[in-house]
Amino acid sequence: EARTRWQLYHFLTPQEHDWKSVNIIGNNLPTSEDSELVRLIKDNGFILRDLTLCRTYEEYLEMGKSAVNIAYNPQRIYGGQQMEKSLGQKNIYIPLSFDCLEIRNELYQLADFLGVQHLDYSPNMLQCERSLAKAKDVIGDTAIALDYAVTFRPFSLARLLLDHGFNVTRMYVDTIPSEDKADFEYLQQCYPNLMLYATVHAKMRVMDRHTTEPLLAIGQKAAYFTGTRHFVD
Numbered sequence: 304e305a306r307t308r309w310q311l312y313h314f315l316t317p318q319e320h321d322w323k324s325v326n327i328i329g330n331n332l333p334t335s336e337d338s339e340l341v342r343l344i345k346d347n348g349f350i351l352r353d354l355t356l357c358r359t360y361e362e363y364l365e366m367g368k369s370a371v372n373i374a375y376n377p378q379r380i381y382g383g384q385q386m387e388k389s390l391g392q393k394n395i396y397i398p399l400s401f402d403c404l405e406i407r408n409e410l411y412q413l414a415d416f417l418g419v420q421h422l423d424y425s426p427n428m429l430q431c432e433r434s435l436a437k438a439k440d441v442i443g444d445t446a447i448a449l450d451y452a453v454t455f456r457p458f459s460l461a462r463l464l465l466d467h468g469f470n471v472t473r474m475y476v477d478t479i480p481s482e483d484k485a486d487f488e489y490l491q492q493c494y495p496n497l498m499l500y501a502t503v504h505a506k507m508r509v510m511d512r513h514t515t516e517p518l519l520a521i522g523q524k525a526a527y528f529t530g531t532r533h534f535v536d
Contacts, residue, residue, distance in 0.1 A: 325533030329379025
């Protein structure tokens with residue numbers, strides 16, 4: 304997967320770098336225009352280039368002009384390193400997270416990298432807390448199962464939900480991402496009753512895929528292995 308995502312940019316050639324132009328690399332879909340990441344880039348006068356936004360081959364080749372490659376997909380770490388060697392573009396990796404402070408600090412790291420001013424993200428963090436409270440009012444104590452297919456940081460997501468009173472009871476994961484190790488250890492210590500299932504385990508073939516109690520599945524694997532009718536893609 305990492306090599307495939309690198310090869311998508313294999314036809315870019317070294318060019319004179321435009322230091323007011325940056326790439327977001329490694330994604331199948333464009334980053335939301337109203338995200339803090341895109342706003343940080345565009346509001347400071349940078350040109351944003353992304354493979355998902357290219358409509359012509361010429362636009363694709365112009366990605367070679369950007370001085371910086373930004374990635375938040377862990378499968379793009381290898382590609383970013385290779386592009387730094389072959390194209391001379393600076394590489395910065397800012398892992399996805401469900402922790403407001405971690406998100407803020409990563410945005411500050413990017414701002415320092417680009418040489419722009421730090422923004423006040425307090426209103427964004429407050430809005431996040433309000434949205435979580437609203438979701439908790441709707442979902443209540445309904446059991447929640449989540450999986451690795453819905454996010455690169457399943458343990459970060461589980462920690463966010465559990466710390467905000469959501470009833471996460473099980474997770475379907477096959478590995479512990481390096482970015483998620485601290486959150487995994489936190490869950491081990493603070494929520495020892497959380498059940499983990501490896502989807503590749505042979506016994507999962509015969510596990511009862513049925514639930515009679517209301518259960519919210521976050522991710523396709525969780526929906527499949529629980530048999531619930533309540534599913535968030």
